[in-house]
Amino acid sequence: MALPTALLESLHHVPGYDENGFIRVHESNLNITSVRFNKYKPIAGEQEYLPLKRQVPWNEAGYYLAERPSFTLDPLFHAGAYYVQEAGSMFVAQALQQSGMLDKPLTVLDLCAAPGGKTTLIQNMISEQSVLVANEVIKTRVPVLIENLTKWGADNTIVINNDPSEIGKLQGIFDIIVVDAPCSGSGLFRRDKNAIKEWSPEAVTLCSKRQQRILSDIWPALKPGGLMIYSTCSYSREENENIAKFLEETNHAEILELNNIDKTWGIVESPVGNGTGYRFYPDKVDSEGFFLCCVRKSDTDGHIQYLSEAADKTDKKTEALAKDWLNANTDYQVYQNKEQVFAMPLPTFKLFNVLKKHLNIRKAGFKVGDIAHNKLVPDHALALSEKYTANIDGIELNKKQALQYLSKLNFDFEEDIKDGWYIVKYRHLSLGFVKKIGNRFNNYYPKDWRIRQSID
Template identity: 45%
Template sequence: MSVTLPASFETRMQTQLGDAYAAFAQALGQASPISVRVNQAKLPLPTGLTPVPWTQTGFYLPSRPSFTLDPLLHGGAYYVQEASSMFLEQALRQSVDLSEPLAVLDLCGAPGGKSTHIASLISPESLLVANEVIKARANILAENIQKWGSGNVVVTNNDPSHLGQLTGFFDVMVVDAPCSGEGMFRKDPDAMNEWSEANVKLCCERQRRILMDVWDALKPGGVLIYSTCTYNLEENEENLAWLARQQEAEPIQLQLQPEWGVTETQLEGMHGYRFYPHKTQGEGFFLAAVRKTGGEEARTFKKSKRPFLVLASKQEKALVQDWLKEPQAWELVKHKEILRALPKAWMLELEQLYENLRVVYGGIELAEVMKNNAKPLPALALSQHLAPDAFPHAGVDQVTALKYLHREDVVLENSANGWVLVQFNGVALGWGKKLQNRVNNHYPKEWRIRMSLDEALKAENVEGLFTLGK
C-alpha cells in the first residue's frame, strides 16, 4: 500500500536520509511488525517465534491475532509492545548495574509498555515509580502494573514539576516524551493527519520543559534515558544537545550489533540511536542516555512522627500472614479498608511519595478487611509474590477463561467452597468464590472484556483461538 505523507515531512526526511529516502518511504507503505514481550515470572519464553534481537524477552508474531481472546494477556503473562521501544533494555543494561537496589522513575508511563519492561529488568530490591500526568491514562497504567504483578512499583498521577521537587531521589529516570509521533505514521494514520511543522515546534518546547522540570530529581551520577517515537532532529538530537548546554550532563555511548540495523547519531558530542523502518523490524524510534555529572544529593529521610502510611495491626496482619511468599520483605499498611504490602526496605522513601504525590496504586493490594474478615483483591491474584499454596486453584479452558474475564457465571470443577484462584495454563486470572451450588465471579468490572463473546467465538475457530502459551 502507498501512503501520502505531508509534503513538508517528505522534504525534511529527504534531507535527513538522502539516497535512503526511497527505501524509507516504501517501508512506510508496508504492514507494521507485530511483537510481544514475555513476563518470564509467569510464562516460559516461546521457542517457535523470531526473537526481537535487542531484548531477551521480545518476540515477533507472524500476524496479528485477536489478543483480547487470549486469557494469558489478561493475566499479565505478556505485553503487546512495539519492538523498537524494547531497545530501552539495552540502555538500562549498558548504563546501570541492574543487580543493585535502584530508585527508577518512568515519567510518562502509560499505558505501561516501558514500565512493565523496567519492572522485569530491575532487581526485586529496587523501586519503580511509574508516573502518568493524565488521570484516565494513569488508571490504565495502574491496571497493567497490577496484571504484571511485580509488587515493587508505585503508580503516580503528577505533573513532572511535582516529581522534580524530590531532589536527588532517583538513580535512573526514563522520559519517553510526548512527541509529534512521526514514527507511528504507518501504525496510526491519525498521527499523520495531526502532523505539522508547528506541532513539531510545540512538542520540542514541551519536551525541554519536561526535562527541566524533572532534572533535579535525578541523583548526581544518575542516568537519564530519553526517547521519542519521532524522526526529526528538533525533538531528538537537538534536545539532547540543548540539555547538555543547560545542565551538567555527559553522553553514554551504547554498544550496538551491526545486524540490529540501529543508526547511531551524534550532535555536539551527544550520542543518539535511531530506528528507521527500512533498516530495523520496528517503528520509528529514538533513544539517548546521559549521565548527570553535578547537582544536589538527596536529603536523608527520617521517620515521620505522624506517618501517612499507617501500619496494619497484629490482628490484620494475621489475616493475611500466609498469603505472600516472603512476608518478611513487605510492610503491611492499611488505608481505609484496604490492606496493602509495600517493600519494607523503601518505607522512608515511600512515605515521601505518598505525602507529596498523587499515588494511584502502590505495592500489592492484598485484601479488603471487614469485621475481621479479609477479602482477597485482584492484584494479589495476579501478583508474582502470591504464595502458591495460599489458596486452592481451579484451572479452566480457554472458553471458560474468556467467560470468566467477561464476568459471566462459570463452573469451577473439583474445588472446595471458599476463595478459589482461577487459572488458565497455570497463569492466574483472578478470584472466584465457590458457594454450595454456584460461583461468584470477582473479576473487576472495570477490567472485563467488553466485546461480545458470542460474536467473537462464532467468528473464530474455538480450537484455533490464539494463545501465546501454545
C-alpha cells in the same frame, strides 16, 4: 499514504534518512506485531503457544509474531504473561543493560509511563530490591497503567499522578529517570494514519518546547551521576538530537554512547555532542520510528535531598488478617488505608513513606484486599501477585472456562470441591479469585476489566 511534504523536506540532512525507502515502507501497509514476555510468569511451551517468528535482536524477552492473534481472547494476556509492545521501544533494555547499574538496588522513575510498556520492561530488569516509580500526568490514563502493572504482578512499583515540576522538588532521589516524551508522533505514521493528520511543523516546535520544559523540571530529581534515558517516537531533529544538546548545554550533562550495538540490527547511530543518539527507521529495522539517547548527570551537579517520614502503623489485627493470605516466606510490609490493605517489599515501603507526603500516589505495591465485617475480602491484585500469595487452592480452567471467567460469566466446573476461596488459573498462571458457595461460584474478576466482545 501521503506523507507530509514538510516532514520529508525536514529530514533530508538527518542521519540515516533514505527518502525512497522511507516512502516505500510507509506505502507497504505492512503490519508488524511483537510481544515481550514476563520473566516472572513463564508460559510452558511458549514457542508453541504463540506464533513466534524470531527474537527481537536488542531484547532477549521480545519476539516478533508471524501473525497477529486476538490478544483479547487469550487468557494469558490477561494473566500478565506477556505485553504487546512495539519492538523499537524494547531498545530501552539495551540502555539499561549497558548502564552498568543493574547490579545494585536502584530507585527508578518512568516519567511518562501510561499505558505501561516501558514500565513493565524496566520492572523485569531491575533487581527485586529496587523500586520503580511510574508517573502519568494525565489523570484519565492512570487506570490503564495500574491495570497493566497489576496484571504484570509488579509488586515493587509505585504509581503517581504528578506534573514533572512537582516531582523535581524532590532533589536527587532517583538513580535512573526514563523519559519517553510526548512528541509529534511522526514515528507512528505507518501504524496510525490519524497521526499524519495531526502532524505539522508547528506541532514539532510546540513539542520541542514542551520537552525542554519537562526535562528542565525533572532534572533536579536525578541524583548526581545518575542516568537519564530519553526517547521519542518522532523523526524530527528538533525533538531528538536537539533536545539532547539542550541537556548537554544547559545542565552540563554527558551524552553517552552505547557499546555492543550490532551493525546488522539496522539501527542508525546519530552523533550528538561527544555521544550518540539512536534512530529507528522502518525501512531499515522491523520497527516503527523511534529515537533514544542516554545522558549522564555530572557527579557534581545538584545534591541528594534526604527525606524521611515516619511510617503509619498498621493495626495488628489487620496485619494478622493479611498474613493469612500472604506467603510467609517473602519479606513485605503491610499498609492500611482506611478499609483497604496493601502489601509491598520493604524497599518500596520505605520510598512510599517518603513520597506519600509530597506526591499524589495512586498505587503502591499491591492491594491485598478490603476489610469487611472483621474479615479480609481478597483483591484481584493479590491473585496476580503470585510470589506473595499464600497456599490458596487453585482451580485449573480450560480455555473456554477461562474466557467465561474473564467475561464475568458463569462457568461449569465438574469437580466436587468444598466451599471457600479459590484462585482460578489457566496453564498454571493465575487469572483471579472465585468463591464457591453451595452449587455456584461467585466471580470476583474486576467488572471494568471484563472481556466485552463475543467469546464464541
